[in-house]
Amino acid sequence: MPSVDSLNCRRSLQVGGETYHYYSLPEAAARLGDISRLPVSLKVLLENLLRWEDGATVHPEDFQAVADWPKTRRSEREIQYRPARVLMQDFTGVPAVVDLAAMRDAVAKAGADPQRINPLSPVDLVIDHSVMVDRFADPSAFADNVALEMQRNGERYAFLRWGQQAFDNFRVVPPGTGICHQVNLEYLAQVVWTRDEDGATYAYPDTLVGTDSHTTMINGLGVLGWGVGGIEAEAAMLGQPVSMLIPEVVGFRLTGKLREGITATDLVLTVTQMLRKQGVVGKFVEFYGPGLDHLPLADRATIANMAPEYGATCGFFPVDSVTIDYLRLSGRDEQRIALVEAYSKAQGMWRDSTSVDPVFTDSLELDLGSVEPSLAGPKRPQDRVALSDIGAAFDLLLETSGKKAQANTPVPVPGEDFVLKHGAVVIAAITSCTNTSNPSVLMAAGLVAKKAVERGLKRQPWVKSSLAPGSKVVTDYLAKAGLTPYLDALGFNLVGYGCTTCIGNSGPLPDPIGQAITDNDLIVSSVLSGNRNFEGRVHPLVKANWLASPPLVVAFALAGTTRIDLSREPVGYDDNDQPVYLKDIWPSNQEVAAAVSAVDGIMFRKQYADVFSGDANWQSIALTPGNTYRWDANSTYVQNPPFFTAIGEPPQPPADIKDARILALFGDSITTDHISPAGNIKATSPAGLYLQSLGVKPEDFNSYGARRGNHEVMMRGTFANIRIKNEMLGGEEGGNTLYQPGSTKLTLYDAAMRYQAEGVPLVVIAGKEYGTGSSRDWAAKGTNLLGVKAVIAESFERIHRSNLIGMGVLALQFVDGQTRHSLGLSGTEKLSIRGLSEDIKPRQLLMVEVERADGSAFSFPVLCRIDTVNEVEYFKAGGILHYVLRQLIAA
Structure with a gap:
């Protein structure tokens, strides 16, 4: 920590007989001015700047800008932020490690020491995105799915085992342990981090960036963290600061407490x-108010986890007595717990009932007592629907889809004695970090199952049910509470510890059900306790996806349909053919609390005692020694990417883009799920055809996420989502385009390759909120490899905009209310973008010249969304990793 300490604010703190050095905010305030009403999240940023003051990247003016924030409640000051650590999951982590391995190769070829490429910040990678729900509703489901996971991912896991021994500061949590965010919450996070340097121990806030957007869960524990693309994460690992503007902070005041029978999921969907309605994209959200006194840590984590869904950078909860209680419950070291409390109080970061409310850019308020039972869907997590309105919401979907007339038509299922109708629940999944970190909703699900079984209810036979907890602690406490047998009886057997359904790893539907859906174009439903329900994400055959609490997932598995009002209609019928209503099987708050009391610290200490060792399957994977990776040319999972092939040559200065073609015209809310390859690989897709050409059978394709270490698969899958709509093709779904001139219909990949062969640059045009969703680095990497030089959109999601710049792709924004529609863009035009060969400045205006097919021409201005000076340097170097690599080679 190279702090100049120009404010002379370094102090020491005595805790439990130990001495800790720290950078005191109260001492800094004596020179900067009163910071007592600064949001706590900004106090964390201020401490970070004090600690990293070096006169080069961090200056006293940065401190003052943060301290002065309450005067205007917003700032245009760019700061350089250095998180304490980096967290990865395997889908996004594998390509990051692939890039590090490729960078080592490039450094070695340049004649330098490859070990210069090494994480400088601690990095944890948790393998949690690879298990799929192939087997379900069976006692052997977990063992069978684990065996299939190891079989499919052997190459990837061998590569990660190499990385585990080749890189310093890099730990891997093996598969079958849990979801990275929950492992972080329950074990990895320390709230206050420590580091020994020059014989002294320094204490500072635990902060991080992660390669999954749901890194934000940890803000429920008072740890500032958010998701970045793998590109940014790699740069942070290699010592580069995160360049950012001092954010706006929106306050969210909570009062009262939740009513009887209301769950944390109902609350988070309301929040x-x-x-989303308030508009918090790119902003911090900080929760405060007396309602926090009644909000358990697990509920806070549930809310913080959904920050990407409400659009914020993070949803932060300050440290208080609830935090301390959770640290003790989860088995943290008592010395660390004492340090967290003492440090937070010394720094003015502690919240209690006497705390003065901070000032915020904007604020809103919610009485917890007003929350009602809710779901969200059928396509977006912000579209909350009251439980009583779910049937009406589905009927509206049928009407807009032109299927209202067939709403009640039964469809036979081949070989089965049941029928399907529109609205049938074919997937019911207790899954995802949003809820499986929360004992109250998991216990509630178990209690609903118990009461249902005792009343003689059964899961409907067309429902694929699954339980995929976020950690092994969950199965421990469900078993201790005696609830596991009842969940098993309804088909909610353990299928794995991982993200499963929420990430698209729902596995195949039974063939007869899939055939009935396909043959009759049925709109069927999934109900999942997840955070994402975008089109095509959960399962390609399931068009309506509903987020719900775990106990409601169980209830809908019993009902078998979403065309129902469970507040009034029976969930099922008992053995005497008497109706059973949701209220009959819904547990009281007292019953849930009694079950939750089964959770204790012994469970956490037991499950995390040897967390990095893995099971026999992991330990049996052969290790490949060496500081550089031995690439296997025959591997279909891990290949050396082409990003750094020209790194030994001088960088080419940016040049104007001339006579580019439009690869696609997209509408609003194009997500990273639409852009980046995710989920199943279709046999007839470019990626499927490529794999088959190498002898891989369709049943062995695995998923796009599992093959993220192979750029050949990923570039073929970019923009290949089955639900994406290119407006050049009208309302048609699928990853196709019209190649110009001549408007020949091709896949986006095939068209891009043809354009590349002809030396034609490409541009993508889009509407609002381009790139929403998970922080997928391949949404930018794939765009780059297809030859797209610029994306012009009405607005961008924060992470994806940054990732585009990080891969050398221009992010440009329409101005003055202009859109693709107002400009009459059809996709047949040629575009030239001027001003790039000059001295680029952050957020400058550039001109786009348009030549129509008939020879007419016009131009329009766009805002260059290179937002910071650092990003200018990254773009000039060809991307952030190129910038870092050139520095390391030159060192």
Whole structure:
């Protein structure tokens, strides 16, 4: 920590007989001015700047800008932020490690020491995105799915085992342990981090960036963290600061407490809807108010986890006595717990009932007592629907889809004695970090199952049910509470510890059900306790996806349909053919609390005692020694990417883009799920055809996420989502385009390759909120490899905009209310973008010249969304990793 300490604010703190050095905010305030009403999240940023003051990247003016923030409640000051650590999951982590391995190769070829490429910050990678729900509703489901996971991912896991021994500061949590965010919450996070340097121990806030957007869960524990693309994460690992503007902070005041029978999921869906309406994209959200006194840590984590869904950078909860109680419950070291409390109080970061409310850019308020039972869907997490309105919401979907007339038509299922109708629930999944970190909703699900079984209810036979907890602690406490047998009886057997359904790893539907859906174009539903329900994400055959609490997932598995009002209609019928209503099987708050009391610290200490060792399957994977990776040319999972092939040559200065073609015209809310390859690989897709050409059978394709280490698969899958709509083709779904001139219909990949062969640059045009969703680095990497030089959109999601710049792709924004529609763009035009060969400045205006097919021409201005000076340097170097690599080679 190279702090100049120009404010002379370094102090020491005595805790439990130990001495800790720290950078005191109260001492800094004596020179900067009163910071007592600064949001706590900004106090964390201020401490970070004090600690990293070096006179080059961090200056006293940066401190003053943060301290002065309450005067205007917004700032245009760019700061350089250095998180304490980096967290990865395997889908996004594998390509990051692939890039590090490729960078080592490039450094070695340049004649330098490859070990210069090494994480400088601690990095944890948790393998949690690879298990799929192939087997379900069976006692052997977990063992069978684990065996299939190891079989499919052997190459990837061998590569990660190499990385585990080749890189310093890099730990891998093996598969079958849990979801990275929950492992972070329950074990990895320390709230206050420590580091020994020059014989002294320094204490500072635990902060991080992660390669999954749901890194934000940890803000529920008072740890500032958010998701970045793998590109940014790699740069942070290699010592580069995160360049950012001092954010706006929206306050969310909570009062009262939840009513009887209301779950944390109902609350988070309400909060998500409110904050989306408020508009918090690119902003911090900080929760405060007396309602926090009644909000358990697990509920806070549930809310913080959904920050990407409500659009914020993070949803932060300050440290208080609830935090301390959770640290003790989860088995943290008592010395660390004492340090967290003492440090937070010394720094003015502690919240209690006497705390003065901070000032915020904007604020909104929610009485917890007003929350009602809710779901969200059928396509977006912010579209909350009251439980009583779910049937009506589905009927509206049928009407807009032109299927209302067939709403009640039964469809036979081949070989089965049941029929399907529109609205049938074919997937019911207790899954995802949003809820499986929360004992109250998991216990509630178990209690609903118990009461249902005792009343003689059964899961409907067309429902694929699954339980995929976020950690092994969950199965421990469900078993201790005696609830596991009842979940098993309804088909909610353990299928794995991982993200499963929420990430698209729902596995195949039974063939007869899939055939009935396909043959009759049925609109069927999934109900999942997840955070994402975008089109095509959960399962390609399931068009309506509903987020719900775990106990409601169980209830809908019993009902078998979403065309129902469970507040009034029976969930099923008992053995005497008497109706059973949701209220009959819904547990009381007292029953849930009694079950939750089964959770204790012994469970956490037991499950995390040897967390990095893995099971026999992991330990049996052969290790490949060496500081550089031995690439296997025959591997279909891990290949050396082409990003750094010209790194030994001088960088080419940016040049104007001339006579580019439009690869696609997209509408609003194009997500990273639409852009980046995710989920199943279709046999007839470019990626499927490529794999088959190498002898891989369709049943062995695995998923796009599992093959993220192979750029050949990923570039072929970019923009290949089955639900994406290129407006050049009208309303047609699928990853196709019209190649110009001549408007020949091709896949986006095939068209891009043809354009590349002809030396034609490409541009993508889009509407609002381009790039929403998970922080997928391949959404930018794939765009780059297809030859797209610029994306012009009405607005961008924060992470994806940054990732585009990080891969050398221009992010440009329409101005003056102009859109693709107002400009009459059809996709047949040629575009030239001027001003790039000059001295680029952050957020400058550039001109786009348009030549129509008939020879007419016009131009329009766009805002260059290179937002910071650092990003200018990254773009000039060809991308952030190129910038870092050139520095390391030159060192």
